[in-house]
Amino acid sequence: MIFKEIEEFSEIRYKARAYLCHLLDRNIPNNLPGVNVQSINDGFDKIAHEVDSFDAFYILDKNGIQLDNTISLDSKNISGKGINRSNKAYYYRCVREKRCVLTDPYPSSLTNRLCVTASMPICNDKKELLYIACVDIGLKELLAMISPSSVDGIFGKFTKLIYSVFSIALFAISLVLFVYGIKSFVLKSFNEINISEVFESTIVLTLALAIFDLVKAIFEAEVLGRPNHHQNGGSRTMVRFIGSIIIALAIESLMLVFKFAITDPSQILYAIYLIGGVGFLMIALSCYLFILIRSSVDRDY
Template sequence: MVIREIQQFSEVRTRARAYLCYLFTRNIPNRMPEPNLDVISASLDKIVHEVEEFEALYLLDNKGDQVINNITDDPHRKGGLGQNRSGKSYYYRAVREKRCVLSDPYPSTLTNDLTVTASYPIYDEQGILKFIACIDVSLEHILKIAHPSSLQSVFGKSSQVIYTVFSLCLLAIALLLLFNGMRSLFMHGFEFNLLDIKAMFESTILVTLSLAIFDLVKTIFEEEVLGRNEKDEGGGMHKTMVRFLGSIIIALAIEALMLVFKFAIIDAAHILYAVYLLGGVTFLLFGLAFYLKSIPQKRDS
C-alpha cells in the first residue's frame, strides 16, 4: 500500500540517506583541483555494482543540465543527456544545503512508480560547485535497503494478510448479526403492530453489536492493512475502543432492561439476575469513564 510505504520511508529515511550518501562519498572523489567528467563517470560505474536495484545514475552540471546519459541496466531507460533538472528538488536542495540529500518520494518518469533520488554535490578545490551526481531508487527497494532486516519486511506483509483475513471474518460476523437483527424486526413484514417488545429488543441488541464489530473491523483494516494511522489528538484506536465498549454497554443495558420486564411479569424470584446484570453494566460504565479520563494523563506523561 502506498500510504504504508510512505510512512515506512519517513521512519527509515535517515538510514536510507546515510547508505546512499556513503556510496557517493566512498566512490566519487570530491574537492579535486579540476573535477574530470570521465573520472566521475567511472566512479558512477563502480556504484552500479554496489546497488542491486536502481533505476538510473546520472550527472548534472552546476546549472542542472544532465551531462551524461542515464547509467542503467535497462536499455529503455537510457538517454536523458541535455535534460534540465534545475527545477527538481534533489537539484536545488543539494545546491542550497551543500551536502548529499535524499528527495521525497515522487512518480518516476522512467517507471511511473514512486521513486526517491539521492543527489551529491561535487566541488573543486576552491569550493565551486561543478557537478551533482544523482541516483534514482524505487521506493520499494529503498525500504528493503534501509529496513533493519528482510524478516521484518516479510513479517509486515504476512501481518497484512493475517489482519485482512481477521477483518473479513469479523465483517462476516457483523453482517450476520445485522441480517438476523433485521430479520427479527421484519419477521412479520411491514405489519409492525404484530411485533412484540421482546423481538424489538432482540433486534436492537443484534444491530448494536453488529455496528460495534463493524467499527472495530474498520479501524483494524485501516490501521493494520492500509496503514492509515491517525495522528489527531483523539487517537483513532481510542475512539474505536470508546465506541466499541459503548455499543457493548448499550447492548447489555437493553438485555438487562428486557430481563427486568420479563422476570417482573413471569417470575419475580429471578429478577435478582437482572439486577446483577445491571450492576455489571454499571461497572463497565465506571471502567469506560476511567479509561476516558486516563487517556490524556498517559499522553501528557
C-alpha cells in the first residue's frame, strides 16, 4: 500500500502543510524577543496534548545541530542530541525558503516507517534565525488525520472490503464460466464434440477471460493499491473488457448466421442485425480510442 499512500499524500500535501504549519505557528512563539528552547518545548507540549499522532519533536540550531534529545511518547525514540542534521531536507529547505515547510515521505530512523517532517524557522524580533522547530508524523497517521476517507482511514478500509467482496464474487463467476466452457472438451471424446459446442465454449471462455481481467484490474488498483504505470490504465482495462464482449458477440452472430442458413433462412435477418450491432460497437470503440490517444498527446504537450 506504500504507493497508494504516497499518491494520496501528493493529493493532500498542501492541505497537510497548511494544517501542520498552523499548529506550529499557533503554539510556538516566533519573531519575538526572548525566544528560547524552553518556550519552544512548551509549544511542543501544547501540540502533543492537542494531537497525539506525532512521532517526535526536536529543535535544531541555525547550523542544523540538534540541541536536545527528541521529545517522544516512546522512550526508545528519545535520542539525537548533538547530531548534525544540516543535510536533511527539513533543515535546508526551511532555511532556504525562510518559511514553514513539509518534506516528502521518507523512512524514519526512529520508527522505520514512512514519515514526513514539518519544520518552521524560529526568529527573534530582529528577524534573525535562531532555531528550527521540527515535528515528525507517520504518513499513515497524517493521511488519517487530514483525509479520513484515505486508504488507511475507516471509510478507506470499508471501501477496500467492499471491493474485495465484489472481486471475489466476480472471480467466482469467471471460474464457473471457465469450468462450463471446458467441460464439453473434458467429458467428451474428440468424435463426440459438436462444432456448435466449440463456438459456445469459445464465447463462454472469452467472457470468463474478460471478467477475470476486470477482477484483476479492480483488485490491484483498489485493494492492493498498486500503481498503474500506464497513464490510462483504467481506460486500457475498459477497452480490453469491451473488446472481449465484442469478440463474444461476433462469434455468437457468426453461429446464428450458420444456424439460420441451414435451418430457417427467413430468420437470418436477425443475425444480420446482430452483426450490425457488433459493427456499431467496434466503431464506437474506435472513436473512443481515437479520443483517448488525442487527449494523451495533448497532455504530453
